[in-house]
Amino acid sequence: MTQTQTHPSLLDRLPKVRGSYKENAPLAPLTWFRVGGAADVLFTPADADDLATFLAGCPDDIPVLVVGVGSNLLVRDGGIEGVVIRLGSGFTSIERVDDTKMRAGCAVPDIMLAKAALNAGLTGLEFYRGIPGALGGALRMNAGAYGHETKDVLIEAEAVSRKGERVTLSNADFGYSYRHSEVADDLIFTSALFQAALGDKDEIKARMDDITSSREDSQPIKSRTGGSTFKNPGGTNPDGPKAWKLIDAAGARGLKRGGAQVSEQHCNFLINTGDATGSDLEGLGEEVRARVKETSGIELQWEIKRVGREAQT
Template identity: 65%
Template sequence: MSFPDITTDLSARLPELRGRLIANQPLAELTWFRVGGPAQILFTPADEADLAYFLARLPADIPVTVIGLGSNLIVRDGGVAGVVIRLGRGFSEIVVEDGHRLRAGTAVPDVKLARAAADAGIDGLAFYRGIPGGLGGALRMNAGAHGGETRDCLIEARAVDRGGAVHVLSNADFGFSYRHSGVPADLIFTSALYQGRPGDRAAILAKMDRVTQAREASQPIREKTGGSTFKNPPGHKAWQLVDAAGCRGLMRGAAQVSPMHCNFLINTGGASAADIEGLGEDVRRRVKELSGVELEWEIKRIGIPA
């Protein structure tokens, strides 16, 4: 499937744009599942000012979707209409500041922030070693692992709204809860400031190694997957509910519930986005029928079905 090419019209509206516009860019290669259709327009802004300029002049009737590293994402087979924004090099800097703080762009992978903190002797961010995504997504969903969450260490973040205005949000402004933040959906995070505490580099790196070993022993991290599929319902663990419903190893097409960790879906090779999302819905239905618990997707799903 392909969409009408609107790059010429957009370029005419945006003569000072420094970022890159690409029409009908395949998105499958940008996601860990390796599935999905194209973006009508993929925009990679040069920096925060370029992003704000773009959004301020983009026609209001053109939808905007933001993607990060694609680790927690299903792009549907029909692709994504409008503009898909993916932050790149201009949002990848990490700066160590006084008071055991780090300021980082939101295109930075979680694991890279954890390593930078460790190298600086800053403790409190090692949990990010266990999260396969970028900081933008971590802010949006209060990402956490191994006893830590984003809300535990965030001081503030910068963001641009759909009209191109820049905002600075404090931790309290996020309204964090389990795997959720309450900030408006149109805000695109550009950078964040984190607070750590004094630590020993060797001890922090050892902690990160333990996180890595635990992930490798229990999760299918070398497969085409999207990380944890469902949020843990109150009082339950999602994987236990999926397992009890007999879904371990369940397949739809080439999509499979991981036999290793059944809160992970994997593309065994040649699966479509419809296969993967449909398999997730099969699992949700079986769990609801058996336990009465309704699982909520943790993986984001965007775009148009084929």
């Protein structure tokens, strides 16, 4: 176990684990935006049992937050209080359970599940090729793209509660809606079982290639971005209002604040042009929301998760 003794009072209150603790751990390198402050403590559990041990022994008054690959996350400049949990290699297994089912750890990037299904000749999971992030976040927010959502393919998921209890949730337990689930905030997902179907590898690969091309053509995937910034007000309704159209109509395409900018390529994406702060990005997002509200009467809802403390001045 690795420990850096800069705030021993907090580490002294945490349980012994097989994974690693790191104090005052920079979080910007772990997020796609590359902004934000440090975690008071960053904990990387060895596996699900180690995670359960930590949660069972962590005092209730210490805040705990789990993060994935940081694709849909904006960390504020003051960092995050308490313990940030980041699932690592102990949560990256992928296996074919039977002819049509796949089980994967929740640190697995969405794209890797899609590729594993392709290699197994299974169809139905191609849409994950178009979703940045890891499966834990996909479960939490019912991630979806290209006409499909997590709720369409999830059978069940394993999780650990804040008290360290291991639980299994069925699809119905999630109470899924558009980019939302009703699952308790304190549950940390560890693995999930997905339903696919037998398919033709060439056809599956062609669909995934189409998704890849579509993303490259329409989204700033090579920029420091956090994916779609705001939820579509129309949800999955193809005829409903789209966030990017509302932003464009409000004249916010290319809008800048500090080192943050609304993407010229796809205006529902915020990008870090190089020296943005968390405050730049969040402030720009709020300005976009205000403009859209003024021009359309619609109040956009953040899809990106914003966490942490404001920087002290």
